[in-house]
Every structure is written in structure tokens, then in C-alpha cells.
Amino acid sequence: MGEASKLSRYLYTVIVLFVIWIMLTASLDPQELEFGFIASLIIAAFTYPIFTTAGLSNLHPKKVAYAIAYIPYFLWAMIVANLDVAYRVLHPKRPIRPGIVKCRTVLRTDTGKLSLANSITLTPGTITLDVDGDEYFVHWIWVPDEALTDNEEEHVKVASASITEPFEKFLKVIFG
Structure with missing residues (x-):
């Protein structure tokens, strides 16, 4: 095109x-x-x-519809993440297991990748540290056991499923 x-x-x-x-x-x-x-x-x-x-x-109608739908989805994700981080901060034992994880994205456009990086960073508990091609390096407040593996592919799969994929289902339609 x-x-x-x-x-x-x-x-x-x-x-x-x-x-x-x-x-x-x-x-x-x-x-x-x-x-x-x-x-x-x-x-x-x-x-x-x-x-x-x-x-x-x-301004294709499908792109506009997904962009409009993304706003409440993102706001809901922010609310849930805020509550999760608040729980971890206020809990007497402070249940955190921070770490840097590698995720992969299916997005191909720079604008889509930028939007994904910003969405990750604006969601409490995660911060995008670096983007290299289709790989994201994200600091995560609670790295689950499944991502703490020596198998890099399994690690990336678990981290991507939790961090990037929820946003990508909207962003890949909006930005291609």
C-alpha cells in the first residue's frame, strides 16, 4: 500500500x-x-x-470502532492494575517479585509499537524499558513462577500472554 x-x-x-x-x-x-x-x-x-x-x-470504520473500544478496555486495565499494585503496597508482607521480562509483539508499525509500549508503561506494575524490533523488555512487579524458567521461549510466551497480548488484540487492528 x-x-x-x-x-x-x-x-x-x-x-x-x-x-x-x-x-x-x-x-x-x-x-x-x-x-x-x-x-x-x-x-x-x-x-x-x-x-x-x-x-x-x-479513519476506516473498523479502525475507529476498535480505537473507541480500546479506551474503556485500557482504562479498565489501568484500574485493575492500580488495585493490584495498591494491594501489594498495603499488604504487610509486600508480596512483590520484581524482574525484567522479555515479551514479543505481533505489531509491525512503529506507531503500533509505540502505543503498546505506552500502554504497558501507563499500566501500574509494568514499565517498558526497551524495545528492540519485535522484543520488549519490561520491568514487572510480579513475575509469575511460569516466567521464571531457564527456557527462554517459555519465559517469553508467559510474559507476552500477560503483558502484550491483551493490548495487541486492539492495537493490531488500529495500527496494523
Whole structure:
């Protein structure tokens, strides 16, 4: 799939910037919408070449639906992880078994990989330390027994199933 036309890339950038403007201002006041739209037009004129190569094809209904579904899924994962970390911190014996694990991803685009790394890091109890190709090195607050094996493939399989795969089912549709 080749690059989209300049117009398609420009329009996509305008749409994304304008949506971000609306979310940041949390206002539907006509003056703010007008200013935000004009600002989006101007900023997009300078940034569209680096913003996207796919243009309006990024707004495919399936991608948009998965992106919308990902938001509550990610928020739920954050809540569960916060409760887990709070339990571990407040427990008298502090049941932690920290370690660095290696995970693999099926994502191929840089944007998808970046989104996965950010999703892992924003979920309490895990921090993405490094990304090398399709491998992620993640500090994990509770490394399960199954991942504490000398068999590297088994270790990667267990860590990936717990850390990367839950997010990937959405991100591979959104970012390819």
C-alpha cells in the first residue's frame, strides 16, 4: 500500500488536530470551535508530511470502532492494575517479585509499537524499558513462577500472554 495523496494526509491531520482541540477545550462554544478549526488548518499545513502516510484511510470504520473500544478496555486495565499494585503496597508482607521480562509483539508499525509500549508503561506494575524490533523488555512487579524458567521461549510466551497480548488484540487492528 503506497502513500496516500497529500490532500488525504492533510485532511486526516486537520481532523485529528480538531478532535484533539475539542477534547482539550471540552467546549462546543462556536468561537472556540472556529478558532480550533483555523488553528488545525494552519498547523496541519506544516505537520501533515510527518503526521501520517496513510491519510484518511486511517479513519476506516473498523479502525475507529476498535480505537473507541480500546479506551474503556485500557482504562479498565489501568484500574485493575492500580488495585493490584495498591494491594501489594498495603499488604504487610509486600508480596512483590520484581524482574525484567522479555515479551514479543505481533505489531509491525512503529506507531503500533509505540502505543503498546505506552500502554504497558501507563499500566501500574509494568514499565517498558526497551524495545528492540519485535522484543520488549519490561520491568514487572510480579513475575509469575511460569516466567521464571531457564527456557527462554517459555519465559517469553508467559510474559507476552500477560503483558502484550491483551493490548495487541486492539492495537493490531488500529495500527496494523
